[in-house]
Amino acid sequence: MSIKVLLVEDDRTLADSLKKYLKLSGIEVDTAYTYEDASQKTLDTRYDVYLVDINLQDGNGIELVEALKLSEDHTPVIFISALTDLGTIAKGFEVGAEDYIKKPFDPDELVIRIKSRVKKNSPKELRYKDLIYKDGRFFKNGKEIELGEVMRNILLILLENKGKVVPKETLYDLMINPSPTALRVLINRLKKKTDIEIKSVRGLGYVVD
Structure with missing residues (x-):
């Protein structure tokens, strides 16, 4: 089963590194470095999972996910962030995220989490x-x-x-x-x-x- 992911991350070095690693695991990745770019890509393309950094240069990842959920976009979301504030993490789950992984993380763990989300949300044929x-x-x-x-x-x-x-x-x-x-x-x-x-x-x- 092919998996297509949108990675929303303003750290271009990290985003490009993750994209290369996930590709080696058979996961296709589109990158969005800004809130605005991510919003447009979610309208134009269907993804299996969104990987969203909470802090973006031009916006907030939590607000982005909240807007997507309100627009009836139920694509599974995994937040990735260096933040450890429990209030922020809790807010992420409140707006509809299914998972959270803290930076720095093992890329293999991220692959496991992505595949787990896709398996749980796989629609019928x-x-x-x-x-x-x-x-x-x-x-x-x-x-x-x-x-x-x-x-x-x-x-x-x-x-x-x-x-x-x-x-x-x-x-x-x-x-x-x-x-x-x-x-x-x-x-x-x-x-x-x-x-x-x-x-x-x-x-x-x-x-x-």
């Missing part, structure tokens, strides 16, 4: 025509379709309810800034990326037959 949903990713003819978290969740709920109309209000709950126009644009993007027929049911929602 789903097939629809030539589309396969497996290990949290969508594949078409064996090639992964790159979808952000919101698009992935909307496509998944449509396929899980194949033949049933999914109310637009349910889809709104999966979006960051929901509106009829934003949902229509998102559905059109999904159609282009997947070649799946997603039908609009006027006044109600959307359905995949």
Whole structure:
């Protein structure tokens, strides 16, 4: 099973070293050195785990994770930090982190923690025509379709309810800034990326037959 991780760390030397080490363990890593960069990457790409430093130069890792959870992004989070303040650590778990590892740490331990998180959160497999949903990713003819978290969740709920109309209000709950126009644009993007027929049911929602 392939694992894709977003590492949010403003220490570029540490981030680059961890990326190289994790790659040797079969873990694909994207790096974000700033709060802003991390926010954008989580919108554009689906990850299996977020590794987040608490102290960032342009923001706070706890605030970043809190914003992600509020936007219905339930990707598992492991905080990495040199901080030992129990109040800060407790706040990290309160906003939705699943694990915490203190700097300096053994890279092998981090690999174990990452794989443990992925195993616990591995979603079921789903097939629809030539589309396969497996290990949290969508594949078409064996090639992964790159979808952000919101698009992935909307496509998944449509396929899980194949033949049933999914109310637009349910889809709104999966979006960051929901509106009829934003949902229509998102559905059109999904159609282009997947070649799946997603039908609009006027006044109600959307359905995949």
